[in-house]
Amino acid sequence: MKPNTSALLTLIAASMFGALACNDRAEVFDQEPVASSPVLALKNEIVIVDSSANRGVILAPHAGQDLERISLPIGHGVVGTATAADGKRAFILSAGDVPRTKEKNEKPALTIIENNAARRIEIESPHTGIAIDPLGRYVAVFASGQARAQSTFLENPNEIVLVDLEAPGAPKVTYRTLRSFGGSPARVTFSPVLALPTAPRRLLVVETEQDVTLLDLDHAGDSVQIPEITVRLTSGSSTTPLVPAEVIFDDGDAASTVDARIAVRLKNDSNVVTLTLGPSEAGSPNDFRPTVNLTDVGGVATDIAFVRTDAGLRLAALVPQTKSAVLVEPNAGSTVKVELPAPYAALSSITSAVPSAEGDVVLLYSGSNASVAFWSLGHVVGQPYRSLEVVSLPGSAVSGVLDVPAPHATLKVLQAGSSFFVLDLVARTASPLVAYGVPSIHIAPDGNRLWAFGARTSDLAVVSFDTLAPKSLPLDHAITSVFDLEREGGRSLVALDAEGNYTATVIDANAPDTLLSHTYSSLLLEGLP
Amino acid sequence: MSTKILALAVPFALLSFSSTRALADYEEIAPSNPYPAPSAAPERLRFSAGVRVSAQSDERYNEIVDSNVLAQFSLGASYTLITKNSWQLAAGLAWDLGGRSGTIRGQTSEVFSNRFTVPIDLRWKPSRRFLAFARVAPGATLTNVSIREPSISDDISDLRAAFATDVSVGVSAALVSSTSTRKLWTWLTPELGYGFAFASNLRLARDRDASAQLGSDQATNLGTLGMSGVFGRLSVNFTY
Numbered sequence: 160m161k162p163n164t165s166a167l168l169t170l171i172a173a174s175m176f177g178a179l180a181c182n183d184r185a186e187v188f189d190q191e192p193v194a195s196s197p198v199l200a201l202k203n204e205i206v207i208v209d210s211s212a213n214r215g216v217i218l219a220p221h222a223g224q225d226l227e228r229i230s231l232p233i234g235h236g237v238v239g240t241a242t243a244a245d246g247k248r249a250f251i252l253s254a255g256d257v258p259r260t261k262e263k264n265e266k267p268a269l270t271i272i273e274n275n276a277a278r279r280i281e282i283e284s285p286h287t288g289i290a291i292d293p294l295g296r297y298v299a300v301f302a303s304g305q306a307r308a309q310s311t312f313l314e315n316p317n318e319i320v321l322v323d324l325e326a327p328g329a330p331k332v333t334y335r336t337l338r339s340f341g342g343s344p345a346r347v348t349f350s351p352v353l354a355l356p357t358a359p360r361r362l363l364v365v366e367t368e369q370d371v372t373l374l375d376l377d378h379a380g381d382s383v384q385i386p387e388i389t390v391r392l393t394s395g396s397s398t399t400p401l402v403p404a405e406v407i408f409d410d411g412d413a414a415s416t417v418d419a420r421i422a423v424r425l426k427n428d429s430n431v432v433t434l435t436l437g438p439s440e441a442g443s444p445n446d447f448r449p450t451v452n453l454t455d456v457g458g459v460a461t462d463i464a465f466v467r468t469d470a471g472l473r474l475a476a477l478v479p480q481t482k483s484a485v486l487v488e489p490n491a492g493s494t495v496k497v498e499l500p501a502p503y504a505a506l507s508s509i510t511s512a513v514p515s516a517e518g519d520v521v522l523l524y525s526g527s528n529a530s531v532a533f534w535s536l537g538h539v540v541g542q543p544y545r546s547l548e549v550v551s552l553p554g555s556a557v558s559g560v561l562d563v564p565a566p567h568a569t570l571k572v573l574q575a576g577s578s579f580f581v582l583d584l585v586a587r588t589a590s591p592l593v594a595y596g597v598p599s600i601h602i603a604p605d606g607n608r609l610w611a612f613g614a615r616t617s618d619l620a621v622v623s624f625d626t627l628a629p630k631s632l633p634l635d636h637a638i639t640s641v642f643d644l645e646r647e648g649g650r651s652l653v654a655l656d657a658e659g660n661y662t663a664t665v666i667d668a669n670a671p672d673t674l675l676s677h678t679y680s681s682l683l684l685e686g687l688p
Numbered sequence: 689m690s691t692k693i694l695a696l697a698v699p700f701a702l703l704s705f706s707s708t709r710a711l712a713d714y715e716e717i718a719p720s721n722p723y724p725a726p727s728a729a730p731e732r733l734r735f736s737a738g739v740r741v742s743a744q745s746d747e748r749y750n751e752i753v754d755s756n757v758l759a760q761f762s763l764g765a766s767y768t769l770i771t772k773n774s775w776q777l778a779a780g781l782a783w784d785l786g787g788r789s790g791t792i793r794g795q796t797s798e799v800f801s802n803r804f805t806v807p808i809d810l811r812w813k814p815s816r817r818f819l820a821f822a823r824v825a826p827g828a829t830l831t832n833v834s835i836r837e838p839s840i841s842d843d844i845s846d847l848r849a850a851f852a853t854d855v856s857v858g859v860s861a862a863l864v865s866s867t868s869t870r871k872l873w874t875w876l877t878p879e880l881g882y883g884f885a886f887a888s889n890l891r892l893a894r895d896r897d898a899s900a901q902l903g904s905d906q907a908t909n910l911g912t913l914g915m916s917g918v919f920g921r922l923s924v925n926f927t928y
Binding site for chain 2 (some may be wrong): 191
């Protein structure tokens with residue numbers, strides 16, 4: 160019996176060890192979700208970029224505070240995200256697996272999430288910058304100056320990867336290397352359709368640390384590439400390169416094809432640059448040519464905008480250094496200086512909300528000043544002092560101005576420390592709302608309400624723009640962000656806590672009541688592979 | 689991994705040593721043993737206490753606690769119903785209870801399983817100090833899964849019951865007799881088998897009354913979990 164018993168015990172032990180040897184679980188279960196993961200808001204859903212699990216988690220609210228959860232694969236090594244202006248697509252840029260040693264390892268890719276499905280477009284270069292065409296046709300991927308992909312040993316900083324999402328058949332990927340005069344792309348902007356001399360065109364404007372490059376989007380993918388136009392930014396009086404800070408566009412007179420303009424604000428110079436896009440010279444590969452005009456506005460401008468005044472089109476530049484705004488006549492470069500009651504640093508056009516036959520109306524504000532000013536540009540010639548109307552906001556500097564969509568487009572929300580104001584652009588009154596702590600504000604895309612919450616607290620409130628009466632809706636978990644989303648038959652609020660494996664509470668946005676809310680915990684534990 | 693192997697290797701090593709020693713002692717000392725051998729009369733009652741270690745085959749278990757090993761305490765009692773020659777048929781009750789803690793995506797997690805079974809043993813007892821058995825043990829599992837969720841400062845959990853059956857074989861070797869009456873005997877029993885349990889849907893939620901909820905807590909769907917797998921059990925039995 161003794162040998163048999165030993166053999167049996169040995170067999171038992173061997174069997175157990177064999178069974179216990181296979182206990183490696185998928186790596187994702189060892190990866191803690193990243194608390195600062197991007198959350199992309201679309202019209203009717205949000206996408207949590209669960210980069211440690213290489214997936215996007217879609218949360219889509221439905222009637223009855225139900226929350227549909229869908230997990231979609233995304234590329235490995237997320238380096239950038241963006242959403243389309245119309246809220247229908249989310250874009251996730253990934254660097255791929257590094258080093259790529261096996262066929263199954265991923266290449267850099269752009270993942271597009273749309274209609275609860277993901278499609279992946281492989282690209283050759285792992286860049287970190289992403290810019291989305293506001294009209295939804297193009298995506299530009301480039302080497303963002305601030306954060307290069309650490310995964311790559313060698314990168315071409317002047318390469319722009321242009322994805323045409325509306326190309327016949329499948330999205331078309333075009334690789335363009337811009338001629339470099341020493342700079343590399345820092346920001347990429349898509350122009351609206353501009354009436355250029357030969358045809359309406361759209362341009363890609365690339366800002367580097369010292370120049371601005373114009374790329375004709377309609378010909379960017381041609382087999383014989385038309386070279387881009389680079390405008391080097393120098394003042395002429397100094398060798399110091401001028402650093403662009405912002406570009407804006409104006410199509411000019413609707414009847415003219417030679418007055419489309421691009422204005423460039425400079426970060427380190429008192430000039431503003433105007434590029435007028437006129438006809439090109441014979442033999443030029445491009446069918447337009449920019450005429451450069453530098454205008455000194457007396458100080459470094461902090462914001463610019465093309466405006467319609469009683470004297471015609473002007474480029475308005477705010478110069479808080481001299482407590483003034485300067486109106487630049489774009490053809491001649493002549494200027495009109497308007498003294499301001501405060502050093503306003505930012506402007507926001509409100510003409511679409513309060514139309515004026517005489518000229519545009521803009522709102523002036525500043526993060527260091529407890530007032531806003533209405534600047535009516537129909538009165539600037541001859542009587543500039545009459546063009547300004549100040550609304551004081553006692554004790555609060557305005558840190559941000561939020562637009563309110565229709566049907567309450569005549570309102571704006573001014574963020575000012577622990578207070579915020581609902582500014583009536585017609586009555587020119589500012590109704591204060593005071594919070595305990597600094598509230599974060601979210602304007603409902605349907606324009607009917609705003610949501611205020613204390614970051615990392617459970618305090619939540621809704622304010623209807625009809626009554627301005629706040630309703631408190633405290634939750635039983637902290638809030639890091641809120642999203643007012645469209646659903647069938649109404650709208651829902653999703654209040655998200657990005658700690659741990661994420662928790663979300665869903666509330667009927669049209670009839671908010673926490674007693675009818677649903678709370679979903681550990682969202683990032685669901686749907687794992 | 690090495691810790692887990694060690695945790696299993698030690699009891700099996702002890703088992704091998706003590707079993708073989710027990711048999712060896714018997715063979716060596718039997719001729720001069722002043723005490724009589726265990727009664728040839730069939731045992732009636734058998735009580736057991738031991739440790740059951742199983743390798744869970746459901747990957748979900750591994751995903752939740754980062755291991756496929758489940759260690760449980762085992763308690764049981766059986767009664768011999770039929771005896772014929774060297775063969776016995778016995779039935780009883782058994783309870784295995786134990787759990788494992790781990791982490792899932794950075795948060796602490798735990799699976800605790802109770803297994804209630806009705807073991808039916810077919811025993812072959814060729815000698816007074818040794819028996820081998822085959823066992824079928826139908827029953828049920830009652831398994832609690834809990835995971836810490838920092839965003840709500842609370843655990844989410846779910847308690848699920850499922851039909852279960854163990855199938856195993858084992859041997860039992862007499863160690864010592866404890867009384868001069870020779871009626872109470874101690875046995876060491878190693879056992880190897882497979883435990884099967886139907887998989888249940890895991891829907892974890894905060895464990896709080898509806899009156900304490902703000903609105904309503906919705907469950908987190910973690911898929912299915914079945915507490916199945918190869919197991920070994922080492923127990924000390926007392927027969928009377």
